Amino acid sequence: MLKNNNLICFNSFFFLFFFMLINFFFFVYFIMNGLSVFFEWEIISFNSMSIVMSILLDWMSLLFMMFVSLISSVVIFYSKSYMNSELNLNRFIILVLMFVFSMVLLIISPNLISILLGWDGLGLISYCLVIYYQNLKSYNAGMLTALSNRIGDVMILMVICWVMNYGSWNYIFYFDFMKNDYVMFIISFMIIIAAMTKSAQIPFSSWLPAAMAAPTPVSALVHSSTLVTAGVYLLIRFNYLLIDMFFFKVLLFLSILTMFMSGISANYEFDLKKIIALSTLSQLGLMMSILSLGFPDIAFFHLLTHAMFKALLFMCAGVIIHMMNDIQDVRYMGGLSLYIPLTSLCLNISNLSLCGIPFLSGFYSKDLILEMVSFNSFNLMVFILFYLSTGLTVFYTFRLIMYVMINDFNLMMIYNLYDEDYIMLNSMFVLLFMSLLSGSFLSWFIFSYPYMIYLPFNLKLMVIYVSILGSILGFMVSNMGIYSLNKLLLSYNLSSFLCLMWFMPNLSTYGLSYIYLNFSQILFKNIDMGWSEIYSGKGIFNILKNYSVFYNIYQMNNFKIYLFSFILWFMILFIFFFI
Amino acid sequence: MNNNSNKMFFLFILFFSTLISISSNSWFGCWIGLEINLLSFIPLISNSKNLLSVETSLKYFLTQSLASINFLFMILIKFSLLKNFNMNNIISIMMNSSLLMKMGSAPFHFWFPNIVEGLSWMNNFMLMTWQKISPMILLSYYFNKNFLIFMIITNLIIGSLGGLNQTSLRKLLAFSSINNLGWMIFSIMISENLWLFYFLIYSMMISMMISLFFLMNMYFMNQLFINNMNFFIKLNLLINFLSLGGLPPFMGFMPKWIIINFLLINKFYFLTFIFMMTSLIIIYYYIRIIYSSFMFNYFKMKWVNLLMKNNMSLINLSSFISISSMILSTFIFM
Numbered sequence: 069m070l071k072n073n074n075l076i077c078f079n080s081f082f083f084l085f086f087f088m089l090i091n092f093f094f095f096v097y098f099i100m101n102g103l104s105v106f107f108e109w110e111i112i113s114f115n116s117m118s119i120v121m122s123i124l125l126d127w128m129s130l131l132f133m134m135f136v137s138l139i140s141s142v143v144i145f146y147s148k149s150y151m152n153s154e155l156n157l158n159r160f161i162i163l164v165l166m167f168v169f170s171m172v173l174l175i176i177s178p179n180l181i182s183i184l185l186g187w188d189g190l191g192l193i194s195y196c197l198v199i200y201y202q203n204l205k206s207y208n209a210g211m212l213t214a215l216s217n218r219i220g221d222v223m224i225l226m227v228i229c230w231v232m233n234y235g236s237w238n239y240i241f242y243f244d245f246m247k248n249d250y251v252m253f254i255i256s257f258m259i260i261i262a263a264m265t266k267s268a269q270i271p272f273s274s275w276l277p278a279a280m281a282a283p284t285p286v287s288a289l290v291h292s293s294t295l296v297t298a299g300v301y302l303l304i305r306f307n308y309l310l311i312d313m314f315f316f317k318v319l320l321f322l323s324i325l326t327m328f329m330s331g332i333s334a335n336y337e338f339d340l341k342k343i344i345a346l347s348t349l350s351q352l353g354l355m356m357s358i359l360s361l362g363f364p365d366i367a368f369f370h371l372l373t374h375a376m377f378k379a380l381l382f383m384c385a386g387v388i389i390h391m392m393n394d395i396q397d398v399r400y401m402g403g404l405s406l407y408i409p410l411t412s413l414c415l416n417i418s419n420l421s422l423c424g425i426p427f428l429s430g431f432y433s434k435d436l437i438l439e440m441v442s443f444n445s446f447n448l449m450v451f452i453l454f455y456l457s458t459g460l461t462v463f464y465t466f467r468l469i470m471y472v473m474i475n476d477f478n479l480m481m482i483y484n485l486y487d488e489d490y491i492m493l494n495s496m497f498v499l500l501f502m503s504l505l506s507g508s509f510l511s512w513f514i515f516s517y518p519y520m521i522y523l524p525f526n527l528k529l530m531v532i533y534v535s536i537l538g539s540i541l542g543f544m545v546s547n548m549g550i551y552s553l554n555k556l557l558l559s560y561n562l563s564s565f566l567c568l569m570w571f572m573p574n575l576s577t578y579g580l581s582y583i584y585l586n587f588s589q590i591l592f593k594n595i596d597m598g599w600s601e602i603y604s605g606k607g608i609f610n611i612l613k614n615y616s617v618f619y620n621i622y623q624m625n626n627f628k629i630y631l632f633s634f635i636l637w638f639m640i641l642f643i644f645f646f647i
Numbered sequence: 648m649n650n651n652s653n654k655m656f657f658l659f660i661l662f663f664s665t666l667i668s669i670s671s672n673s674w675f676g677c678w679i680g681l682e683i684n685l686l687s688f689i690p691l692i693s694n695s696k697n698l699l700s701v702e703t704s705l706k707y708f709l710t711q712s713l714a715s716i717n718f719l720f721m722i723l724i725k726f727s728l729l730k731n732f733n734m735n736n737i738i739s740i741m742m743n744s745s746l747l748m749k750m751g752s753a754p755f756h757f758w759f760p761n762i763v764e765g766l767s768w769m770n771n772f773m774l775m776t777w778q779k780i781s782p783m784i785l786l787s788y789y790f791n792k793n794f795l796i797f798m799i800i801t802n803l804i805i806g807s808l809g810g811l812n813q814t815s816l817r818k819l820l821a822f823s824s825i826n827n828l829g830w831m832i833f834s835i836m837i838s839e840n841l842w843l844f845y846f847l848i849y850s851m852m853i854s855m856m857i858s859l860f861f862l863m864n865m866y867f868m869n870q871l872f873i874n875n876m877n878f879f880i881k882l883n884l885l886i887n888f889l890s891l892g893g894l895p896p897f898m899g900f901m902p903k904w905i906i907i908n909f910l911l912i913n914k915f916y917f918l919t920f921i922f923m924m925t926s927l928i929i930i931y932y933y934i935r936i937i938y939s940s941f942m943f944n945y946f947k948m949k950w951v952n953l954l955m956k957n958n959m960s961l962i963n964l965s966s967f968i969s970i971s972s973m974i975l976s977t978f979i980f981m
Contacts, residue, residue: 612928616811623757623809627706630757631713637754638717641740 076161077148084141084168091134099127099513106178122238124178128368131514132175132301135372138502139293139379140168142495147285149491150386160200164289167193171294175301179237180228187224187266187298191217194295198282209281212577216275220265220299223258230255243308256313259306267299267352270322270329274573276349280341284386287341292348292382293375300355300371307364320360324453327353329570331460335467335545336567340385340396343468346569347422348378350461357454358437366440369514370433376506377418377430380499384415387492388472391485398471405473407485412473414496419469421503423462423535429507434458436511438531439521459534466542475546653690660687661777668781674722677785681718681749684781685711692770703765710748710758717745739791743798749782751821752828753801760809763821768861771817775824775857776850779831783842787835795832800921802829807928814868816860819932820853823891826929830906830922837909845902852899855965856887871940879959883966885937890969892930898972 098104104126111119144164151157170193174186191214199210233251234242246252268276279291290296303310303319310316327350334346351374359367388404388411389396405412421430441454477483487493511518556563565571601607664687668680685708693704721741728734744755751759763771786795806826813819827849834842859880865871871884890897903926910919 612808612811615808619805619809620812623760625757627709627758627761630761631709633757634710634713634748634755638741638744641744642737 074157076158077144080161080165081141081145081148084137084144088134088137088141091130091137094125095127095130095134096513098125098130121182122178123176124240125176128304129175131372131510132368133172135375136168136171136175136294139375139499140164140289142498143285143289143379143383146288146383146386146492146495147283149489150285150390151283160197160283163193163197163200164286167197167290167294171298174298178240180224180231180239181237183302184221184224184228187262188221190266190295190298191221194279194282194286194290197286197290198279200283200286201281206281209275209278212573213275213279216265216268216272216576219272220262223262223265227255227258227262230258239306239309243306247309247312252309253313256306256310257315259302260310260315260319263299263303263356264319264322265299266302267296267356268349269319269326269353269356270572272576273326273330273349274569274576277342277345277569278573280339280345284341284382284389287345288379288382288386291345292378296348296352297355297371297375300352300359300367303356303359304364304368307359311362316360320357320450323353323356323360324450324457325353326350327357327457328453328460331457331464332566333569334464335460336563338398340389340398340401340468340472341382343398343464344378344381344385347381347461347464350457351378351422354434354437354454354457357450358440361441361444361446361450363437363440365514366433366436369510370437372510373421373429373433373503373507376499376503377421377428380414380496380503381418381422383492383496383499384411384418387411387489387496388415390489392479395479398468400479401472401477402475403473403477404485407477408487410487410493411496414500415473416469417500418503419465421507423465423538424458424531427508429503429505429510432507432511435531436519439523439528440519442523442527442530443521455530455534458531459538462535462538463542463545466539467546468542470543470546657687657690661691661773665777665781669784674725677781678715678719678722680781681715681785684778685715688773688778691773692766699765703762706758706765707762710755714745714748714755717748718742721745736791739789740794743786743790743794746782746786747798750779750828751825752832753798753805753825756802756805756825759825760818760821763817764815766817768817768857771820772854772857775820775853779828780846783831783835783846784839786832787839787842790836792836795836796918799829799832800918802826802832803921803925807925810929810932813932816866816868816871819868819936820856823929824853826925829925830903833910833918834902834906837906841902841905841909845906848898848902852887852891852969855883855969856891858965859883859887859962868936871936872943872945876940879962879966881937881941883962885941886966886969888933888937889930892933893926894930896970896973898969901973901976 104124107123107125109121109123111121113119144161147157147160147164151160154160167190170186170189172186173182174190177183177186194217195210195214198213199206228237230251231237231239231242234246242252264270265272276291276296280287282290330346330349330353334343334350337343337346351370355367355370355374358370387408388401391408392401395401405416417428421428424431424434426435438454438458441451568574661684664680664683666680667683668677671677671680689704689708692700692707694700721738724734725738725742728738747753748755763774766774802825806822806824806829809825810819810822813822831842831845831849834845860866863870863876863880876884886897890899893899893903907919907922910922
């Protein structure tokens with residue numbers, strides 16, 4: 069039953085959908101004709117200073133804007149039913165719209181100041197959205213999110229500082245000219261760190277699973293397709309600059325490890341949204357690693373297709389969570405394919421697309437990535453971790469499918485699972501359509517000629533071997549009984565290392581603040597409440613009070629004594645100065 | 648025998664005596680003025696129906712006469728040893744000491760809080776303001792700089808430390824008066840104009856405070872807390888106390904500022920330090936009073952009726968003057 073009768077959801081859905089259609093039209097026109105438009109609006113020009121706002125529209129930004137507006141329009145429509153019992157739905161929708169605005173500003177900006185505006189806006193609004201449910205866990209998650217993103221903001225601010233050496237903040241003009249400059253070296257380092265914080269690569273990856281404390285539409289929009297891909301987008305834009313730099317290799321190393329680590333950790337997780345968050349993290353690592361190997365357009369392709377099916381996956385997870393009476397634990401779910409066929413259809417298709425099953429949308433991008441990795445010569449570790457992570461992806465995907473859809477229903481004896489929420493279903497069908505077709509559609513548009521890949525037979529089938537292995541393992545693991553799962557405690561150190569994301573959340577939160585909080589406690593006890601009280605607070609007051617009490621002894625006397633003291637004083641003065 | 652006409656008569660003679668004292672040609676005339684001052688003040692403060700005020704007037708008489716005797720004696724020694732300049736130092740010291748005793752300044756101040764405790768508010772006002780004029784001006788005629796600086800330091804310290812332990816409002820104002828005497832003696836050494844300026848502002852502030860306490864009939868600190876006064880009265884109290892302590896936007900900061908300016912230009916650094924630190928202690932115990940009375944909300948006692956409707960304009964005017972006079976005074980010099 070719909071309690072909120074407001075029109076803001078409908079209006080924003082139509083507006084964003086219309087915006088998407090405009091962007092689609094212009095994208096097709098631009099990419100077919102090879103156009104790229106650069107708008108400049110001079111706000112103030114005064115003597116030699118001018119403030120200019122510039123907008124760059126080429127096919128990449130139009131395509132990304134189309135995808136962002138499509139996903140956000142669908143998510144807003146979805147949240148009309150999901151966030152139905154929310155009292156302040158207007159506030160929520162306005163926050164989502166501001167988020168979309170910041171993202172659009174980030175996408176279309178060719179200069180660093182408007183990138184900073186969009187970047188900071190993204191960080192701030194994602195903080196507001198993560199703490200939307202006001203409880204302690206959301207507060208902690210929001211703090212972790214905001215502070216990790218803040219590091220990226222600081223890095224971009226410093227890049228702005230350094231780019232001022234060149235005279236303008238329009239970075240796209242300087243790529244061809246200043247490649248080997250020392251300043252560009254520093255700028256590239258900072259840009260890479262900024263992108264790493266936003267896209268949650270290895271040192272900063274603890275915020276993404278924690279940010280699942282946000283409402284599910286927010287996760288669908290923010291943590292699957294837009295916020296976390298902002299870092300990848302920034303690196304794609306800066307790609308010409310970064311391609312020869314040393315830190316790109318470091319980025320390769322870290323992103324491959326991210327991919328691997330999150331794949332392992334997702335296998336130990338039992339929270340539905342955390343599994344999906346870790347799979348997002350794994351795919352982000354994949355995007356970053358193929359970008360750092362030198363293929364920005366493939367990374368962009370994977371970014372877009374991943375956005376489609378990951379948003380769909382989050383929305384299905386939202387439907388399931390609603391039906392399970394807000395339980396997110398996967399062990400309580402099961403057999404849902406029998407009860408909610410349409411939702412499980414969407415869930416299945418998005419999961420299989422994530423695995424890279426042929427001719428769904430994820431296949432085009434993922435398979436292309438793996439074939440490029442095999443075709444070009446990279447070192448053994450890159451090769452092994454890529455294929456291993458692909459296998460791990462299939463592993464946790466099939467584990468998830470088994471837990472949620474195939475095993476027995478574990479919640480309660482009496483249950484009411486319904487699939488008739490047509491608002492949510494309609495929004496999921498839009499994404500389902502796109503998730504099926506976007507792979508081929510994008511590959512026809514983006515790549516004007518296909519990549520030439522020539523591989524030996526077994527290497528070509530390596531993907532399939534790894535996927536089958538992963539699926540068998542996923543099937544077996546989900547059938548493990550509780551007594552077998554308990555045997556993991558025998559290797560407690562190893563399993564907690566692998567499960568808890570290689571201890572990075574602990575390092576980011578407790579590890580950083582422990583020393584300082586201890587030290588500040590020592591300082592507070594010893595100085596603030598210790599010595600400085602003696603020497604300036606209560607101590608001086610006691611001294612003065614004692615003096616005053618001592619003086620009072622002289623004051624409270626007989627009158628004769630006063631007169632006598634005067635005479636004594638006169639005599640002292642007389643004698644002292646006379647003799 | 649407590650008629651207003653009696654008081655008017657003696658008050659007139661009191662004013663006249665100060666004028667005699669400060670405008671006389673010779674030291675003898677000064678002494679005469681001081682004596683008439685003493686003699687005309689005694690009937691003002693003695694009230695034969697109240698034993699405490701009799702005792703107070705007796706104490707006042709004794710100390711002031713001792714000081715006058717000393718003063719007269721030193722004048723005579725000065726006249727008799729006219730050509731002997733070696734004695735200048737000691738004679739100036741003795742004359743300054745006797746004048747300091749007249750005023751109630753530091754080593755000779757023990758009578759001052761005692762007597763102040765025995766007088767009513769209006770008599771206190773006369774004691775703290777008018778009675779200081781002629782000794783100060785006589786001090787400015789013949790002072791010994793080294794001796795006076797030592798006395799100033801003693802004044803400041805005793806004024807600040809003595810007041811920490813007081814709960815009676817009269818004694819509190821007495822110790823703050825001793826402290827301000829230190830500032831005033833130093834301003835005499837700078838220039839007489841500056842002393843006049845400081846003195847006028849000081850007497851204005853003291854008059855505002857004493858009129859407030861007089862109208863509310865308050866003699867002790869706890870009377871400030873028990874009543875739940877009107878907000879404007881509390882505000883006026885706050886502003887006046889802070890102004891008396893010398894806090895910047897208020898009126899009392901201006902003379903202290905000029906004195907500190909002079910001190911720093913002429914490199915009296917240690918003295919500046921003592922001035923500052925004792926001011927801090929004084930402001931501490933002012934704030935201790937007004938913090939409790941201004942910030943907290945006390946119960947309203949129904950048998951104390953504090954209707955101040957007739958006198959609100961005076962209170963508002965005094966608050967306005969205290970706050971704005973520093974800024975408005977800059978317009979005078981534009």
